[in-house]
């Protein structure tokens with residue numbers, strides 16, 4: 001019996017090597033890493049590989065994922081990147097640290113921590129221009145002053161997040177703003193910030209180019225560890241594996257057919273009316289793979305084939321006159337969206353290997 005299809009093949013050693021390379025690289029400038037596991041649904045084998053690579057914090061946006069990793073007893077400090085108000089009770093039970101931007105939420109975390117007789121650590125996120133989460137810099141002092149009055153919370157740091165919604169680049173200027181805010185907070189309020197968390201996989205170019213790291217001593221890295229690239233232009237980072245994940249699907253039809261549909265043309269399965277170019281007869285391959293398994297725009301065949309279309313359960317390829325047959329396998333590299341989709345799809349088998 002062959003291996004199940006479709007499947008994503010996951011190399012634990014490549015992920016560990018990537019984590020280790022990046023932990024050492026950023027470590028040369030005193031920057032610690034949080035390994036971000038949300039794209040792989042907090043898969044404990046993957047967070048374990050990150051930890052073995054030298055990452056000491058594991059961060060995820062979902063409590064379910066943190067619960068799964070904790071249940072495996074993996075030793076790390078767990079960080080919740082997104083704080084849902086209604087789950088304060090499980091946040092303080094499951095996460096050592098959470099990222100926050102709302103007083104209401106912080107009050108409820110403090111209350112829940114009190115009931116559980118613990119101190120919950122928080123990082124306050126600061127808006128740096130990307131316009132997703134963050135307290136505005138002008139509001140930061142009064143905000144943190146309020147948080148310091150909450151008895152069962154400890155403010156251990158501040159953080160910024162760029163290149164997520166607005167696509168704003170992390171640069172010397174916005175990183176200096178974050179550093180300076182850390183300095184000012186410590187000058188004016190009774191606190192010491194253990195963490196100044198400057199961003200994510202998009203901070204790579206800033207890291208290579210900046211002369212002054214200021215107070216930035218932490219980054220939260222998911223995609224660079226998993227896929228080996230930075231995320232402003234998705235350049236591979238030299239020294240990293242870009243093929244820790246590969247998607248494999250099976251050919252279920254291989255025929256020479258026309259390139260141009262015939263009959264009266266209307267909408268396709270997704271309501272789109274397409275235009276076609278007649279390129280004569282061509283080799284057409286159909287894979288047992290579709291939009292229920294992966295975001296098809298995010299996959300790239302590792303051999304010289306071309307994706308020409310996809311529906312829920314079929315991907316069509318131009319076979320480019322290769323001799324691929326029914327039953328053969330086709331391999332794909334994945335982008336972040338495709339990785340997220342294959343890890344989430346119940347139809348895609350997950351195969352871990354060393």
Ligand SMILES: *Cc1c(COP(=O)(O)O)cnc(C)c1O
Nearest residue numbers: 036081161200201220221222223
């Ligand atoms: C997802 C996320 C990250 C990690 O982003 P990558 O691009 O995968 O490195 C970092 N910080 C926050 C707040 C996030 O939500």
